[in-house]
Amino acid sequence: MKFKINLLNLTILTVFCLSLVLSLVFISNNILPSDSIMEGSDVISNPITSDYEDFKEGNFTGHEYSSFNLSLFLDEISSSVWGNLTVDFHNNDPVNFTRIPFHIYPSGMQYDSRAGYIDIINVTTLIEPKQELDFEVFSNNQLMWVNLTSELQPNNRTSFIIQFNTTLPDGGIDRANEHGWDHNKTRIFKFSNAYPQPCVYDEYDGWNTDPYLSTGDPFYFDMAYYDLIINVPENMIVAATGKLVKNQTLSGRTILHYNPEFPVREVTFSASRYFIVESSLYPDANVNISTFFLPKSYSLWHNFALTTAINAIDLYHTTFGDYCYSTFNVVEEYTHFGGMEYPLQVYATEAADYYSGQYSPEWYLETIIAHETAHQWFYNLLGVDEVDWGYLDEGIVCWVTDWYKDFYHPNWHIFEPYWGLDSLRYYFLGSGLPSKINQSVPECISSGTDYWYIGYTKTNTIFEKLRLTIGNDEFIQGLSTFFQDYYFDIADLTDLLNVFESSTGDSLDWFFYPWFNNPYLPNYQISNALYDVSTKLLDFTVFDINENLHQYSYSQVIPIQIFSEGSIMEFDEIKWINGTTEISIYIENVPEKIRLDYATLNEFVLFQASYYYMDYLEETNILITNQLIPGYNSLFLILSFSLLAILIIYKKSRLVTRY
Template identity: 25%
Template sequence: MRLKRKTLWALTIIIIIGLIIYLLPTKDSNITLYTIEAKYDDENKVIYATQKVDYVNTHDISLREVYFHLYPNAFKTQENLPFTKEELPFAYPDGFKLGFIEFEKIAYRNDIPATYKFEEPNGEILKVILPKELKKGEGIQIKMTYKVQLPPCRGRFGYGTNTVQVANWYPILSVYDKNGWNNDLYYVFGDPFYSDIANYKVKLTVPKNMIVATTGVIKDEKVSYDFKELNIEAQKVRDFAMVMSPKFKVAEQEVDGIKVKSYYFTKDYGKKALKFAVDAIKFYNDYIGKYPYKQYSVVQSDFYIGGMEYPNLVMISKDLYTNSNLFNLEYVIAHETAHQWWYGAVGNNQIKESWLDEGLTEYTTILYIERYYGKATADEIYRHVIEGEFDKYLKTSSDTSFAKTLADFKEWKQYTNIAYNKGAMVFHDLRGLIGDEAFKKVLQSYYKKYKYKIATTQDLIDVVDSVTGKDTGGFFQEWFY
């Protein structure tokens, strides 16, 4: 068939435009990509993995090296563990055994051997010397082969009798910001994890009876003999975590187009946990802004203290799944779910400004209580749980400064009262100062402006000033100084 000249020209233009679109970098082309193939050996509690990290320098200076956190190496020796002495019996009820990450190979693209060295106690930081100066806009691929030994620890990283917690387990890039590389250690207090968003493609092989709760979405699953292979993808998240168990039952419900899942092994309470998670997602979607991911999982875990947030997934202590702890279960799930907005979507430096996400998350939990139980109940809980506990703390300590890094805290009571309680009090008083509608608009504007970014205290103040049209620097100064 002969085509008319106009038709040929049109086809040519379409092809050229298609090529241009294909060759142009996408808006996500500067986001770090982690491609991980991991196999979990349940008998020995070991993960064998290969990992490719595609990193682009987005900074205004050239880089000569990049750094990775190796959090598993904080579990190498009992003297260096990220727990207080009082916590050890709860974290290691069966006694201490080490955990670590050990490398077989680190290379650049095309398997060119990399130059690298381990820094800090027990090699918690990996420094990779780049083969040439990496200018702004240039990228590099770093390939790693390693194994991770999980310890018998009931913390974020380890295993108990019911579940395996696989969090902070792989080499993750340090954040480079105006202060340079942030190579902080796995501190005892708080959540010592500061990370940029990244994309993840993970191929995970586990025993076929293992049920996996994970960051991201399981795209497909293949069973072969005694194993199954999961292909998992996560877009624009700050970390990648999993909890595994052959004992899990799963309940799920869709809300606002989001699949909410409850993984549990204590009968009768998994569905209650699901309801609390659904209620939290529904309220925060309306009050703050839409949860930006397709899935969210609440996971009952052998986790010895409360709850812990990761992107798309939170660990909740198995001890809360009882009738006597039902309200505590709801409160912790509401709190950890709020972290999906404050930490997950809107990031901050949790080492230097821990109050920013914890204080806002704690007060957002009070807003949840107000929504479902009424203002009188929320006010009562605020007075007892937040102001009351802070007043008790003031009787034994005058140190309430926000100007602390996690390394400066001396005890959990100090950390929780400053980061959580005093932090929540700031937002409570701010709401009283500017009014309910303006406060709601502040949270919505803060979320919208800093979603997938890293915010600071000054960024928050700027949003408040922008929304209210007032200078609120004096208000924040009173709280800080």
């Protein structure tokens, strides 16, 4: 009887231990997250009424613009330009003005030994007897104010003349300069942003009186009619904004009269005794396209620069909309920039001759010309406040330049993959800097943001992601509609968003808000990975560890791969990841690892990399539920056989006791 009691206790203890083991290896899981997919909501924005069809034909009926007559005299010896700016200013804003500001930029430009400067000699009324007007000059801010004799009301005009003298900075560094030498036929005079330029009044800032900035393009101008008259020494070859309507030589001087015919945002000219000129007519738009370059650059520029300009004009004109002017010039320049855009005339650096980067000098020159030519569409015909929204036209133009390359040079594989993809992924890893796009140039400077990066790398890469998201045809059509809706007008990022929403018929807030406003990219992690053997469901969470740093949550598709033992692929599909996202996937076999695949290029996943060459994010810590954990099977068998043996012994012992 004693044996029977001990055996019963042992049996109870064995069953208890077995139950304890089983309780450790069985886990219940009732969480089944849905697969959230980003869907467009109803669009509430309406397309604006466009004047494109009228404007491209020169019909500006019902629209008033200011008019400027700029008369210039180039002094070759002193590298200075005497000028008269006759102003016929139209107030197209709903406020009264008592004074008007003008930018006088040259004193803010870089130089070698001779600083640039605009000396304002006087300001007088236009009507006889002429009356001097009071004006104030603030050299440190490159600004002057002209005080009016009476209040200028909306839809009214005022006229006056500004007499000035501009000293061109030397050194061949900035937008206006004189550089080069006569002995080797390399001297060039470049007159850009070198006359009093009227500031813009808008609803956001009032008068935009920002000083000259060495970061970005510090320009923001309204459309206006211009007449440009340039007096230069005889035999000087001039490239200037507009159609040459008069050419007269008197007493060793040549007087050239240029008329852009349609409104432009500003004018420029460049002069040299040594320019070689090549020209051709682009018949589809009746545009006379010309290149101006130095003899030293003949082998690179001859025919090649002109062909590139024609190709660019043709592609952009037929895709986005009319280039309505009758002339377009590409001019060689001295500069620390690659090039610079102005209405009807762009500049490309002479340093292309010596380019020794990853590609050839031809590649570099073609890139500059294609880029600056695209600014005729996105800067001149469609205007942007380049101080507050400079990234917008630069980002569009950088993408358009790459599209030009892909169109004419498909073997370059520009989008396979897009060069900006890895730049964005590894930017924070290398710099540690935030990179919010939607901020002004001064805000970039104060926040420690690299404007060159967001304007020339990040923004165009985000546009490439948008193209892949909404489709190539929809993206190109959106840019074309944007251009035509704001032809001869000024636009911003909200306008672009509204155009794309109207064009696609879907809300795109979910795309524009995070990608343009967040300072950091998403940094994904995988957590809470559970696999239920009974339901064959794998549940896990993809979360963004930067989410608390974002103003808006990111949404994008990411390829997800699931592998079972032996790296056998069980699942390979894309899923929408919307901020922190819970995912549930049916998997037939027990999974071993979960992978977010970043190497599938056509999905264009953007993320903040934790290390270089990060092609995927992997999670192997998957908790298996409703199944004995591997390694406990042997223990289970031992306990089971032990229990069976005890029961057999117990039964035999009872037989022995009974008999």
